[in-house]
Amino acid sequence: MQQFTNDPSAWVARQRWYAGKSHEPKFRVLDAQPAPAATRYLFMDDAGSPPMLYNVPLTRVATPAEGDEVIDRDADGFLVDATRHADFAIGMLAEMGLDVSRITGTRVLTGEQSNTSIVFDEDGEPTIILKLFRTLHHGENPDVTVQRALSEAGSPFVPRFLGSLDAEWPDVGRDSGTARGTLAFAQEFLPGVRDGWSIALDAARAGQDFTGAARDLGTAVAGVHAALGAALGTAEPRPEDVASTAIAWRRRLAIAAAEVPAVADRLDASEALYREALERPWPRLQRIHGDLHLGQVLAVPHGGWRIVDFEGEPLRPMEERAIPDLPPRDIAGMLRSFDYAAAVGDGPGAAEWAAACQAAFLDAYTGADGAIELDPVILKAFVLDKAVYESIYEARNRPDWLAVPLAGIDAALA
Structure with a gap:
């Protein structure tokens, strides 16, 4: 230096x-x-x-x-x-x-x-x-790829994409000796917005009805999924795609069972649900959000929801973040987010509040124009996998919160 x-x-x-x-x-x-x-x-x-x-x-x-x-x-x-x-x-x-x-x-x-x-x-x-x-990272950032495609398609559910900036740098690991990636991008600024987590949390604490907002959010997610499939294409899942998902599910389940005795008690039932899901006809693969939860959506005053932050996990290689995935992964993330809002808010009838939000969200998603059909067993498997991951995190970082993912596991297995 x-x-x-x-x-x-x-x-x-x-x-x-x-x-x-x-x-x-x-x-x-x-x-x-x-x-x-x-x-x-x-x-x-x-x-x-x-x-x-x-x-x-x-x-x-x-x-x-x-x-x-x-x-x-x-x-x-x-x-x-x-x-x-x-x-x-x-x-x-x-x-x-x-x-x-x-x-x-x-x-x-x-x-x-x-x-x-x-x-x-x-x-x-x-x-x-x-x-x-x-x-x-080498390669275009998914935030740019996805938001540009949605903006060009006229989607009302994302901020308007304005432009991006790339650069090249030396990379001895590439045959060309050079890598190229995204430095920055610009989009429409939305004044006066609040993120979905803070709004849902306030409603959960007060025990206020949130099903209307949840329905609107389900419509927005369905619209984004449909637009992404149309703009960036879909693909039939290959046996190796299903196998890689199975490996990831079972790896997380094994880690959780080793660290959380309550998950070990549910091991057989969890493996049975995974087996059933893996035998079902899988939906087509496409680009999705990949990390969808209430903190990734913005409520625009008198303007509905906008979905943001399509970057994916920032530390994963760019080529992995660009791999087509299954829309139920996004749905599972949002369903678990409602459960966490209810638990953190700890308002009256918290469990019923979360269940009502989840039902409204799913009903709107499945009823939206161009909606992707959700196989209930595959969706339950993704919800289970998300809750299993959460159980590992809570056991390691917030043991007092372990009851939240365990309840999610039980709900998926019910």
């Missing part, structure tokens, strides 16, 4: 988007690329397994502004995070081909875990949000 007077590794390792919290980082500069009013440094953390590449744009200023954290200092000035500086942020939009003549301000959102989001005002009103990906 000879380009720096002081090693910036400590700053990178403190950021919320740094994924290597479990090990001592070992950084090196893989590449340094010119960017608008900044330099885009690509830091490789060789201590991770696998090594991880980070997108770290830095800008040089004569005097740090309020909110700047000095990363390096030399005779020419101070190096700070470029995402907090308008020239760099607006420059990225211009690189995407967007008209930036009406941009009047920028601000970085707080609370992001794996990326950095920047909001842009046009004529004083927030209209654009840009997501800068902090971990880079």
Whole structure:
């Protein structure tokens, strides 16, 4: 890291988007690329397994502004995070081909875990949000692929896609010696939104009816699934696709049974449900959300639901995140999310509240135009798998919450 007077590794390792919290980082500069009013440094953390590449744009200023954290200092000035500086942020939009003549301000959102989001005002009103990906992978990011396809199809259930920015960098693991991936993308900013989790939680705490919202959400998810199938295609599941799902289900079940005695007590019944599901005719494979829950949907004031964050698991290789999957996986995630909202809210009639939301969501999904038919046994198997995964997490991190996934397992097996 000879380009720096002081090693910036400590700053990178403190950021919320740094994924290597479990090990001592070992950084090196893989590449340094010119960017608008900044330099885009690509830091490789060789201590991770696998090594991880980070997108770290830095800008040089004569005097740090309020909110700047000095990363390096030399005779020419101070190096700070470029995402907090308008020239760099607006420059990225211009690189995407967007008209930036009406941009009047920028601000970085707080609370992001794996990326950095920047909001842009046009004529004083927030209209654009840009997501800068902090971990880079070869291949187009699914957030871009999916949201662009849905936006071009005219889907009313996602924010309007505006543009994206790619880059190349050295990669000795590829025959070409070069990788290419997504740095950032921009989409419509939706003012005044609330995420579905916070809304559902308030309703669950108060014991308020949420079935209307759940129905609307079921219609939105069905619309997204139908549009994705039409825009990006579907495929008949091969025997190896079914086999790989079976392996994943049984691996998680074995881990849970070894760590959670209550899951071990339900092992035979769980394996029986998996066997039955694996013998059923499976639906066609297609692109899905992949991590759908109430926190991934936004309620627009007087505008219904928008589904966001199609990125998938940020640490998985891009080619794995692009593999077509089964729509019931998304449905199972949302059904479990209603159970968790009821449990966390702990309001009157919590179990009945969750059951009513789930029934309304499923009824709307199956009745929507172009809906994908849900085999009840396959859906139960995906719900079971989700609850089994949750039981491992809760046993390791929040033992007092173990009753929530165990109830989900029992419901799937009932």
